[in-house]
Amino acid sequence: NAGVTQTPKFQVLKTGQSMTLQCAQDMNHNSMYWYRQDPGMGLRLIYYSASEGTTDKGEVPNGYNVSRLNKREFSLRLESAAPSQTSVYFCASSVQAVGAGAFFGQGTRLTVV
């Protein structure tokens, strides 16, 4: 039972390059999230998806796009990477129920040079 799987685990990009971070969950959860974690800043919500076919902006959406491809998959795209997007990215999912809490993937460490 894999839970939440993110790929890749590590990535180095040059400024201006694009890439997509992949996330898949096998727990039949409705809600999925993308966070970035930076030292001293905690986790900041980039985008989330309450259900298949819907996405909403979080606290720091600029420079990112997302796609909820189906119930299992929620991808995060950087169209033109910037050094400020160097971070650790976490995908999470949760049952759309009161107080359910979220399950997290292992994270993607992205460096933009």
Add this chain to the structure above:
Amino acid sequence: AQSVSQHNHHVILSEAASLELGCNYSYGGTVNLFWYVQYPGQHLQLLLKYFSGDPLVKGIKGFEAEFIKSKFSFNLRKPSVQWSDTAEYFCAVNLNRDDKIIFGKGTQLHILP
């Protein structure tokens, strides 16, 4: 907008000391509250959660938290910490009518053996 404040960014304790990490949130409506732990190099794991009922919530590894609605607080406690509790701890809040989960900036806990 809802927000979560964690008062201590860095806490250093000796083994067997008692722990209390503060967490306050800004929203006045019905909320669900969580504490997550992130061990070095790992992803976030749910420690405990509150969504209704007894305001004193017990979680894994001997942790507990008390929801005090009048103070908008959800402080994490452990009577006697162990070296293995060294980790970063995050408080999070989710509005009962919303799917966003917002995190505090985290508290880095370092236990001296």
